Amino acid sequence: MTTTTISNDVPKEKKETVMNRILGVVSGGFAPILGVLAGSGLISALLAILVTLGWLSAKSGTYAILSAAGHAIFYFFPVFLGITLASKLGANGFVGGAIGAALLEPHYTELVASKAQNVDFLGIPVILANYSSTVFPILIAVTIYSILDKFLKKVIYKDLQMFVNPLISLIIIVPLTVLVFGPFGTYVGGALAVVIKFLSSQSGMLTGAVMGAAWSFLTILGLHWAIIPIFIANLATGGDPLSPMIAAAPFAQIGMGLGVFFKTRDKDLKTLAGSGLVPSALAGTTEIITYGILVRYKRTMVIVALAGAIGGAINGALGVKGTAFALPSFLSIPVFVPIGFYLIGTLTSLVIALVLTLLVGYEGKSDIELAKTVKEFGLANVTRETILSPLSGEIVPLSEISDPLFSTEMVGKGIAIEPTKGEVISPVNGTVTTLFPTEHAIGITSEDGAEILISIGVDTINLKGEYFTSKVKQWDTVAKGDLLIQFEIDKIKAKGFDVKTPVVITNTNQYLDVVPAKDGKVQANDELIRLLV
Secondary structure, eight states, X not given: OXXXXXXXXXXXXXXXXXXXXXXXXXXXXXXXXXXXXHHHHHHHHHHHHHHHXXXXXXXXXXXXXXXXXXXXXXXXXXXXXXXXXXXXXXXXXXXXXXXXXXXXXXXXXXXXXXXXXXXXXXXXXXXXXXXXXXXXXXXXXXXXXXXXXXXXXXXXXXXXXXXXXXXXXXXXXXXXXXXXXXXHHHHHHHHXXXXXXXXXXXXXXXXXXXXXXXXXXHHHHTGGGGTHHHHHHHHTTTOBSHHHHHHHHHHHHHHHHHHHHHHOOOHHHHHHHHHHHHHHHHHOOOHHHIIIIITTOHHHHHHHHHHHHXXXXXXXXXXXXXXXXXXXXXXXXXXXXXXXXXXXXXXXXXXXXXXXXXXXXXXXXOHHHHHHHHHHHOOEEEESEEEEOSSOEEEEOGGGOSSHHHHXXXXXXXXXXXXXXXXXXXXXXXXXXXXXXXXXXXXXXXXXXXXXXXXXXXXXGGGTTTTEEESSOTTOEEOTXXXXXXXXXXXXXXXXXXXXXXXXXXTGGGSSEEEESOOXXXXXXXXXXXXXX
């Protein structure tokens, strides 16, 4: 739930829709890997430029090694997304990564490559498919895994959870992914292919409008792989009319990304948009814009769909064809004929998306705009998740902590508390994901994915556990208010240590902002930190 408290006549509560919840999870899963996506995309763009200029051969060892660096994140996408998405959902990120890795493990990929027939799992027929670079299967698989994980934490004895929970999860989820989640996408994609073939036989303009509008979203779901073989088959018969239609979609994304770059005042978003434009324009890799902007801001979806539909309809109506398979970009323009008509369709998409983004913005009353209102005028508090205070005491800013890891927010944003009582309680419902051997610090991941680090005192690791008593173990499931650690304030101070305790959100980059809920004195269980998305 997203809670909005505004003075005067503004409603106090705004319920989050199912779609917002889904998009929040998806964007939260992609947020930690946007940086490596951007870097990898720029490598692909650089290689495309070098090959086009004739400075590097696509058959050289240099190209192969740099291509591996640029494409690794995309090929192993299920692994990375499995890790981040599971963490976002409060489950074990490494188990999520292992689920994704199972789809790329040689024993399975050899089956796919061999095109083996009559493959089964315990007598159940298996539909083999290549899941590299896919999103949809791992999204479903990890979501189901997170639900299973929460159930297992309730029924498995705590001391056994560390290895029993991953064991059961992998045995159940990996076969389900291969048997159900993955093939589901294959069936849906096949059905879409049939629909597209039918539409293309009826009207080029109508097909172009549908393809241009839908392609970005089919890509997000990983359903585009079932349609690409149609492109390749059409090339063998003299030219493909579908690829110019879908080319309008990535050009619409480029236009939208350019509009966001010019319109936003948020430095991080401007950097993200800028880094996404180069690989999108030169190499046709739009993942940064797609997952960094499109899935986060609903208005951009409408803009991209509308601009893509218009450009796709133009290319369809003018009979533009692709002469070779290539990702749509400025460097691949010569692949499409007639070039002039192709440019009319794709550049129309780009310009419409750019103009609409500049005119109507990339979001309505978005969390970003509302958060700015909070900061500038103090009118509202916008909360995606609330972290309660784990301690009673006096709130102090992190800048007053002598440890630069906390004072510079290198670990994450948050606040610190000068405790008056030597008890740390759980600020959320979640799981103890880290417990230092010295028991002076503890990390908890909430059910909604917030990662909270509570470090009692400064440099108290040097006490080697003296004066600290943990009441929980790593991987324990805890509820709000559960006692986590007891510590002896007076004895710690007597040893010359500062007991100011940082409470920080270590996955700060997954949120719009991390803001204090109050200042001054605080009691355990009071609202302490609000996370904005």
